[in-house]
Amino acid sequence: MSRKAVANQAACVIEATGMYVPDRVLNNHDLEKIVDTSDEWIRTRTGIVERRIGEASETSGTMGAHAARQALERAGIAPQEVDLVICATITPDMPFPSTASVIQAELGAFNAACFDMEAACAGFIYALQIGAQFLYSGTYDTVLVIGAEKMSSVLDWSDRNTCVLFGDGAGAAVLRRDETGTRRGLISTILGADGRYGSILSVPGGGSKLPPTVETVQRGEHFLKMSGAEVYKQAVLRMQQAASGALKEAGVAAGDLKLLIPHQANRRIIQALVDRLGLRDDQVFINLDRYGNTSAASVIMALHEAVEQGALKRGDLFMFAAFGAGLSWAASLMEY
Ligand code: ACO
Secondary structure: OEHHHHOOOOOEEEEEEEEEOOOOEEEHHHHHOOOOOOHHHHHHHHOOOEEEOOOOOOOHHHHHHHHHHHHHHHHOOOHHHOOEEEEEOOOOOOOOOOHHHHHHHHHOOOOOEEEEEOOHHHHHHHHHHHHHHHHHOOOOOEEEEEEEEEHHHHOOOOOHHHHOOEOEEEEEEEEEEOOOOOOOOEEEEEEEEOHHHHHHEEOOOOOOOOOOOHHHHHOOOOOOEEOHHHHHHHHHHHHHHHHHHHHHHHOOOHHHOOEEEEOOOOHHHHHHHHHHHOOOHHHEOOOHHHHOEOHHHHHHHHHHHHHHOOOOOOOOEEEEEEEEOOOEEEEEEEEO
């Protein structure tokens, strides 16, 4: 999916971003008291040092609303001007109503249509692409895209294979068409999925296949399950294919990127991607040391921080790349 097909239409641009993480920090030493692990193991295998954990009152909806409010304030856009709220999440507040509608109510964005989008850790990039279609088509003028996750709510805190990897947080972006004709915005996107790998990363219970019962809870089927090594292999392969595809489609060389903003799952996965794309280490943005894997919130939180830190400026080329359960994967090349 490239901008070629809509070359004579205005670009879809990010007007502003927002981010929210809970105050509570859980570091690797805290985890040593919960499961049989060590700070050294977690740092060397993943690069994660600490993550944020939401309080009981904090949900994907409340965190998403905080991030969205900040993005709207920075864009100077009132909640009433929002036409569409898309929330990417695998930890919705509840099966229904959508977390997007929870966020809409918190913001008072009552002129907006709302829905959730689920493509796990690739979810924000999928949602970005969906939001862009509504702008290109002229259906809507202002779209709020949010990635929000309370991963701590689906973790088995006795499983060291998974509980050390994830954290809670939210990020948001306000999308509009560029009416000035000066910005390129979203340039090319590759989305992909392979449902044959569904079982290597899932929360098997709690849906229509295994509705929650005493037995499903006793078997821990409402918790996240993962075959880490399988996911690792697919992650590197699929992100590299998606990222290379997005660059090729746009005719952009990897060396021209100011920043790669990859899904913040594991530092070694990111390094393998950087090596395969032939990028320099200063071309990649990493904040997983402080937040762990926040799934759909990961890349938009990283973009927000990259801009905050001055690592990315208006006019710079950057690329999102992500992978997650599904399996699903995605990459988007953008001019900020
Ligand atoms: N502390 C100490 N030991 C641990 C821990 C831990 N927290 N977790 C696992 N181990 C042990 C295992 O029990 C195993 O021990 P064994 O060999 O005695 O059985 C051993 O460490 C596993 O070691 P490795 O296979 O060498 O671990 P690896 O280098 O593969 O790293 C990891 C594991 C970090 C999970 C890696 O495979 C990975 O990052 N995979 C991708 C995971 C990922 O990104 N998931 C998110 C997807 S995004 C989404 O959609 C939600």
